[in-house]
Amino acid sequence: MKCILFCQDNYAFGILEPLKNHLENNGHKYLWYVRESILADFPYKSENHTTSISDLESYKSDAIFVPGNEVPHYLRGLKVQIFHGLAGEKKGHFRIRHYFDLYLTQGPYFTSKFNSLRKKYKDFDVIETGWPKLDIYGTNKDLYKTEKENLLKSFNAKKIILYAPTFSPKLTSAPFLTEEIKKLASNKEYVILLKFHPLMDQSWLNIYKEIASEIDNIIFQTDKNIIKQLLIADLLISDTSSVIYEFLLLDKAVITFNNISETILWENSSNYSELTTLVEKNFTIDTFAKDRKFIFDQYHPYSDGKSAQRMVETVENYIKKNGVPEKRKLSLLRRLKINSMFKK
Template identity: 65%
Template sequence: MKVILFCQNNYAFGILEPIKEVLVASNDDFIWFIKEPIYNDFPFKSDKHTTKLSELKAYNSDVIFVPGNEVPHYLRGLKTQIFHGLAGEKKGHFRIRHYFDLYLTQGPYFTNKFNELKIIHKNFDVIETGWPKLDIYGKDKSTYASYKAELLKTHNAKKIVLYAPTFSPKLTSGPYLVNQIKQLANNHKDYIILLKFHPLMAQEWLDVYKDLAKITPNIIFQEEKNIIKFLLVADLLVSDTSSVIYEFILLDKPVITFKSISENINWENSNDYDALEMLVKTNLETDPFSKSRAYLNEQFHPYNDGKSAERMVATVRAYTKTNGVPEKRNISFFRRLKIYSIFGKS
């Protein structure tokens, strides 16, 4: 089987890496496609990879795994949407753009909604597999235990708080929590505050928080692209309306959000940015929402065996064996124009 691992944004690397490992183990052929603006961040340069669509056309793939919203319709291969997050309430998550033949969903919440849309559109299939980015949860949650222990020891701290807001201007808490995070760090030297921002966060706010970290010893601005490391070591997450919330809740740890628009809030959500310090203290000490997290785990990602990537590869292998490999995807004139504007013509 010949597979394209399709990356438009650098968050795709951590999602696709477990699939790559399965492909290596099964001796399948694969190539990474990396858009040029993110090439410097690409961590697997020893793997076969390209930034050129012409090379993908010549590659003649059987399957294309895409953790993003678009893929060129003119490429050969089963165009497979595997998603870049778990935030179903975000604008566009359930929008059918008609670029994909197959949707591999993370859990019943997503599967049910896409199956409803399948009945309407009749031009794609839906199969539930789990999400490969979270395979590490089922394999070894203690992967970064030594890193956490060293971090706490170095800073003489007891707890790690992760601040990971969304980038969307309408949803992000970034502009409103600068002073509150500074106060939290200054008043609680036993906390380490890790700052992990979305790659698309506005540069002005990245600069503000970088400057804050430079002058505050127990605030650390993290440049590393894969957030999983920081989810595993953190004791509490602060966010807003971001899919990272669900990734963290699946670890059965407390979350605080500000002005979240989620339909499934089973954590501490507040409209008062000034309440940050008090809410962090309360949730670390008493974890008042511990019992209500079970629903989200069951609906959003009930797989804890660490084998979602294996299921994805097995699923597309069986699907193409039964249905064949699509030579291209038939889409509307408007959609073709959009693909040409993003990727160029075939």
């Protein structure tokens, strides 16, 4: 099977890595598409990759794995949506853009909603597989254990706290927590990691970089994949971000500010000045520990580390049954949008 790993944003690399490993280990061919503006961040430059859509047309793939919202309709191959997060409450998560033949969902919460939409639109299929980015939870959760121990030892600290806000201007807590993060860092038992979304406003990145340069137990993280920070942190601070669910699936406590989810099964507050108090509270009493089972069951009930394998095998079987689409029918407006976006 010939596949395209389609990367419009650099967060796609960590999502697609387990897929490319499975493809490689099982004799499948693959070509990375990397948007030119993120090529500098691409970690697999020694592998077969391109920034050219015309190269993708010539490649004539069987399947295109996309952890984003758009893909050129005129490319050959089954167009597979594999998603870039778990925040179903965010605007657009369940929007049908009609670019995809197959939606591979993370868990029952997502599957049921997309199946309802499938009945309405009747131009795509839905199969639940789990999400490949989280395969490491089932295969190597302790990968960074020694690194965590060394980090705590170097600061003579006891806990690692991760601050990972969303980039959305309407939802981000970044403008409101600068002084509160400083106050939290006055407790030297904490090491605070700052991890920002690739699309975060540069002005806020600069402000938090400055804070990290001034306070030794605050560390500004530059990794493109947040997985390491999720695995080593003891508690997460955020707002309305998919990273919340990724962290909850590790069975650890979360604190958010002004989260918009309809079902909040963690500590949420509208008072930014409560940050230090809430951190101390959640390290003392894990009030929401029992509630996290709902997240496990509904959002991602797969702990076997085989979601990437399920995705590839699902696509193989789907193509055997239905064949490989040469192109996808779209409205004129959608075609014009894609043509403009990918300069056709």
